[in-house]
Amino acid sequence: MKPAAFDYFAPGTLDEALGLLADYGGDAKPLAGGQSLVPTMNFRLAQPAVLVDLNGIDELFFIREEDGGLRCGAMTRQRSVERSPLVQRISPLLYEAMPHIAHSQIRNRGTIGGSLAHADPAAELPVLAVALDARMYVRSVTDARWVAARDFYVGLFATAMLPDEMLVEVAFPALPPGSGWAFDEVARQHGNYAMCGAAAVVGLDGRGVVERARLVYLSVGEGPVEAEQAEALLVGEQPNAEAIRAAAETAATQDVDPVGDIHAGPAFRRHLSRVIAERVLTRAIERATEANRQ
């Protein structure tokens, strides 16, 4: 239960940190909040030869408004996101979901970029990023690029980043007018890894017909799982209880194929997928209807 030895660097600038990642490549790991990396190091599941501690890089800590959307530096603490009036106003779905992430003692230290880059299939933030069409700003010494969240996640704990690349910023666009949103999850105890959870974003047209629908799951696959067939079923429909039930049923039976673990078997996870889809779609549609009335 003690980590293996490593060399430790605490750069004061992003350029220094990227230089270290370029020098050490796959042997180096960036250390953000450490709330996932350090446990795996304590178990010796991870034994990086070099740690590049990002906690002293001031330029990676920020939340600001840009082009009507939200920009967060990768090292922004989850607790800061949770308490930000800017996040509440611009990205209410993100705001609603933040308290579901672990416990306050973990969110004090955990960062938005760390969780997004860790790509844990049970994590909330990757799902929110996909549901909100977030874009990831990824940098290396030689390169800088924006990657759409849905292209960023490529498998179990895997992202589109190369070993010398680092996530430095994330952009959440504002929701289009007339959108409704919701997030929910089921865990054995609040703050534990959820057995299943989902984010929904729904947009209605002037007649109240579903124009856009997004339903993204956590804990039922190798990463964020988008329920594309359920989404397609909802678009063009009057969003009544029957349409929501049909979409939730499709999501649970066609879109997700959960595997079991010690916390929940596949059948229970499938059941939760249906129940949670119904809940989040219902609430998202209520909010969209309310937004359309104004």
Added chain:
Amino acid sequence: MDQTITVTVNGREYECSVEPRLLLSDFLRHEIGLTGTHVGCEHGVCGACTVLVDNEAVRSCLLFAVQTNGREVATVEGLDGGAQALHPIQHGFWERHGLQCGFCTPGILMSLVPFLQENPNPTEEEIRDLLSGNICRCTGYQKIVEAVQLGARLIQEKSS
């Protein structure tokens, strides 16, 4: 390769040479002898090792001691502020039987300090949400919730 750090713990400054892999929890217990911080799971789940770093409750098993260079750490030993008397929150735990074996208690107390500073009059739901980050295996949480409620009242009485 060892690194030299300067860290303030409970108001006292320490300069130590540490291996980068040394966890803050082990630094506190083995390097400077403050064994009030308990080590339970060592992967951030149980909350027994919770301490304050710059007045924020964090898991000391998920921080390396080198990361606290130049920072202020507070542990359960410093709760009395040197007065050799129980902190009002500790008094609440004593009075309401908020512990049996006491292993989880230091972590709970340290989680509560900033929580009650920010939220002097919490609802039961808020208390339970905060306590979800600390595992007690002796009993239920009812007595702990009552202890927190009393502790919050005692802090208010003391400051009024």
